[in-house]
Amino acid sequence: MSSPFGKFCRELLVEIRTVSFTLFRIMIPVILVVKLLELLGGVALLGKMLAPLMALVGLPESMGLVWAATMASNIYAGMLVFFTQTQQDALTVAQVTVLGAMMLVAHGLPVEARIAQKAGVRLRATLLLRIGGGLLFGWLLHLAYREGGWLQQPNMLLWQPQAQDSSLGGWLLMQGKSLLMVQLVIVVLLTTLKILRLIGVERLMFWLLQPLLKLLGIGGQATTITIIGVTLGLSFGGGLLIREAQTGQIPKRDVFAAMAFLGLCHSLIEDTLLVMLLGAHLSGILWARLAFSLICIALLTRWMDRRSDGFQHRHLIYRE
Template sequence: MNTIKKGLAVGLKTTWILGKIIFPITLLVTLLQYTPVLPWIVNLIEPFMGVLGLSGDAAIPLVLGNVLNLYAAIGAILTMELTVKEVFILAIMTSFAHNLIIESTVAAKVGVKLWVVVAVRIFLAVASGIIINLVWHGGNEIAQYGFVSNTANEQVSGFGPILLQGLEKASLGILQLAMIVIPLMIMIQFLKDFKWIDRFSNWMAPFLKLLGMKENTSTTLAAGVVFGLAYGAGVMIQAAKEDGVSKKDLYLVLLFLVSCHAVIEDTLLFAPLGIPIWPLLLIRLIVAILLTMIVSFVWKRVELNGRKEATYEN
């Protein structure tokens, strides 16, 4: 019973910390949908779409995915006639960079600079789009969409209904957050109290060592990969306090997660859009591993050079 109480307390506290970020931003982004801001962004990037192998119209789902979420992007894709290649490029780009405002702000709460999170995600999205466009010469047939639950935003008019929609979405966002974070924290507390976390960490140790991270990052990494960046950040905040996760490891975990988070849900969302989903999953996983390994290697070299310089000065 003490374990449940402790986990519940941590879950509620984490929900409160993240909720203070998610609620106002969700409300703001919802209101922005009814302003000229999003169309202005679409018009701004439309001329550059050719470099990514996309038609000008594809700027709409790309922006919606970046600012809102994958559901909004998919909802927009369903209204367009796009090739398999275009849909795949949109899928991989929005997988790397979706819900940027909320997820990146929440991730920054961990202690990683906001601009780093945003810059990495946008870079991965743009780079992946350009590379796939250059490398893949197939996929020119029109994508055949299967049954998809279109959860794109319902359009309303009038300030009152718009505000109500924003408040509703923000509240649902907090509810969804609580429904995942609180049970997750209780489960993690059980794992800690029964020493299963140690076993899991030992099992993950070889993989984490490959990425340049310590064993105490295993829970955070697993939570982010399965549940998503925002929820992984919730676990990360707690882990930084309780498990003594270093600043370096926090950065490495977050770099991995910005590339590869919520892989099950995010990947399956695109399954009905007539594109190959296994390459989508593998690209995200491989990019996450390589990016984390490279940054870890560079970080070690910088630390080593710093120690050498300090030794010479002494």
């Protein structure tokens, strides 16, 4: 007869293997395809397409390439491109905050949109929400800072990147380190969640978050998805998010609402600190982003409830 501890460890190892396989099966092919597109000039082309839109949010056209790199890869890539732009020294704090806010809403889309798709959200809904949401949020911030005359002082960089190995070998090494970090996060996260579930803390978190989730129109069963995404982000917590969504215990409507909220507002700690290194102000990249996300999802869920099931399945909820 096995001991409770032995059973705990076996169940945990099975969960870690399942979640890791699910996530890496998505991440590795997508990372390779994005790198190929980058080598073929796809990111530069996307930057040119976005350049005219930058005027809407009060930014120079060159910042289109920064946002393109961020959307195609991740925030780190966008930051590195930002430092290559000759106009970055002339930007105001307000402009960098607008750019940073857009980067936070729409980044890592090839990986994160696929994670959302596996969880049950249609690809076009994710892209519309995040790219459109990023532009709308950037425009609103730009208007607020311009009309209020706030943060118009020259931007001061808080960090300068070290020289990067741009060779294929250097890129492979960097991706390998990133994947190992993801694996470590999965192990720590699953172990912590299993312990919290055993001692009853998970139920306490459900109870504490219920008022907020109710305001957003998200069912209480999606609490775990929301907590993981808000704290760790969609890439790190992706495998677990997919597993939670595919258990069938959470209504598809609530999965969509939770993933939509996380699309606009996830990884509140790490990503926010990263963008602050560019000189972005906390008022826009944290507090305004949180308020924008809450309002958007509260409106979105109420709009969803007025749509038929057929409409939701055609345009919002993805069925594999």
